[in-house]
Amino acid sequence: MSSTPDRKDYRRVAILIETDDSWGRAVVSAIGQYARRHHWRLLIGPRDSQNRLCLPKRWTGDGVIVHLRTRWLANHLRKFQLPTVDVATMMPNERWAGRVATNDEERAEMAVAHFLERGLKHFACYAPSLGRYSDSRARIFAEKIQQAGYHCSFFDAKEGRQGWELEHHDVLKWLAELQRPLGVFASDPYPARQLAEICDQGGLRVPDEVAILAGDDDDLLCSLAWPRLSAVQLGCHALGEEASLLLDRLMDGAPIPEETTFVSPLRIHSRQSTDILAVSDRELLPIVEFIHREAPRGLQVKQLLREFPISRRSLEQRFRQHLGRSPAEEIRRVRLDRAKELLLETSLSISEVSEACGFVSSAHFSTSFLKQMGTTPSDWRSTHGSGAST
Structure with missing residues (x-):
């Protein structure tokens, strides 16, 4: 026979x-999974x-996990003095x-690598103010592009014209001044x-002229x-789990981490x-496309040399x-890349x-995965495969 735990046996x-x-x-969802294991009672989205998201005046709780977006919410929560x-x-x-967040440095590096893998050499960042993300997200992307030896253009919205009120003409004018094909990181x-939608209305082809990647x-x-x-697919499950672990420590009296x-x-x-594969070498392009199609079938470099009239030295150099x-x-x-997709989206064994x-x-496979990701395929799947954003 089940019984309801005493007040001291759970946290609100x-x-x-x-x-x-x-x-x-x-x-x-990840916080909810943690809550079930650790006898939390959740108040979700009051x-x-x-x-406005807020705490009820008469709510007697033990801790809060929040996405701080506004000064009002920060001031509101500070008054409760809760972990x-x-x-x-x-x-x-x-x-x-305390704070747990996505690593914006790694997000930007991943985005830059994705564009460079497609042979793009011209870049821009589109991050109008929407109150949904930090301004640093776009800035860090631009820094990583510059470190790779390229320039990154920013769209500057006019005063009072933000979010969905932006004039599409201004965006199209900005795009028209940039070299193509263009890789654009949107926050x-x-x-x-x-x-x-703006590119579609303005007759710009995505991705052939403008390749778009969301952060x-x-x-x-x-x-x-x-x-x-x-x-960029984020580690949402790990983020919720880490936030829950940190809150549990704070509710136990641990100091706030610096x-x-x-x-x-x-x-x-x-x-x-x-x-898109923006490869100016027209003889190389079909080889790259062949790799993308055949790599998961056990493709070896020697097969490329049999399939295409090119020497190994020339292939490597190009x-x-x-x-x-x-x-x-x-x-x-x-x-x-295909392996990560299967680990996240299927129940196939390693x-x-x-x-x-x-x-x-x-x-x-495990050795290659460990070298790139710093963890084994099975550990990576157990950390990210349940509840991860898709």
Whole structure:
């Protein structure tokens, strides 16, 4: 016979995170899984008469996990003096809260690598102010582009013209001044979808002229956009888990950490909006396309030499010149990208994933995965495979 635990046996935790996108829902889902294991009672998304997330006046709780977006919410929560964990970096000076957030450095590096893998050499960032993300997200991307030896252009919205009120003409004028094909990093799915719609209305072809990558994934927005939008898939499950662990420590009396706990993004969820190979060497392009198609079938470099009339020396030199990596590295990269997709989206065993991606053995697959990701395929799947944003 089950019994209700005494008040001392559980903790009351409020979750102040918007659930209008995949990121919010996935983070809250991960917190919910933790709550079930640790006897938390959750108050999810309470609001006031103005529809603002807030704590009820008479609520007697033990802790809060929040996505701090506004000064009002920060001031509101500070008055309660409860252990609090913020799951973003939009308000980094609020030192009264612990913080767990996506690693923006790694997000930017992943985005830059995705564009460079497609041979792009011209870049821009589209991040109009929407109150959804930190300004540092775009700045860090631009820094990483510059470190790679390229320039990054920013769209500057006119005063008072932000979000969905932007004049499409201004955006198209900005794009017209930039060299193409152009790789554009949009801070999250909302500006990414807006930019795709503006390009469609202005007659700019995505991805052939403008390749668009969103800094966060959303299964609905990215899949329904035309074309479907590529995005950085974040470690939402790990983020929710880490935030819950930190809050538990704070509720036990631990001091607020001075440093943010950063969670790595998972992968690029590649869709049509970056499905481009901007390789100026027209003889190299079909070879790269062949690799993308055949790598998961056990492709070897020697097969490329049989399939295409090119010497090994010339093949290596042209790959290095145009893509910055060898043919063998490109084959391995394509296989590992496919492996991450299968680990997240299927229940295939590690050996089955290895075979499906063209690795010679499970041991070779695990070694290659560990070298790139710093963890084994099974550990990576257990950390990110349940509740991760798709």
